Amino acid sequence: MLKVLANVLMEWKEVGLVIFVYEEILKQREEEPQSYRDLGLALHKQNRDQEAIEMLYKVVKKDWDNRFPEIENIVLGEINSIISNSKTALKTDFIDENLITSLPTDIRIVIDWDADNVDIDLWVIDPRGEKCFYKIETQRWADTFRTTLLGDMDQRSFF
Secondary structure (H helix, E strand, C coil): CCCHHHHHHHHCCCHHHHHHHHHHHHHHHCCHHHHHHHHHHHHHHHCCCHHHHHHHHHHHHCCCCCCCHHHHHHHHHHHHHHHHHHCCCCCCCCCHHHCCCCCCCCCCEEECCCCCCCCCCCCCCCCCCCCCCCCCCCCHHHCCCCEEEEEEEECCCCC
């Protein structure tokens, strides 16, 4: 229920309250990377980018249960986006320099959900009319479309 509250508060742009709720969620669910990710992204929404990348990097560094494969890839994209777009210089010496890169993307889509027995498919059609979706067979989209199963939560990303 706290996650639902946080989502509503975010819609209302009550980021300070959202951060408080995500901190409470993290205390209760520190074994799940999504707790760190949600808090990190909320910190970024409040322009607390240094704290955001530090929180997000915890997802990259920790060995998670097998229920959360590839969550690190999604979070690395978010960390790099924050670093690239931050209005202030950020301290990044705690991050492996090989993981910091500029992501030349015009759009990035991440869909996540936390309900059981739900199937959400992301379909993208590029300006040339080429389709990208979960059953894609062409190599062109192979590295840009990812489905990550996170136990009770799934994430699909398109770069």
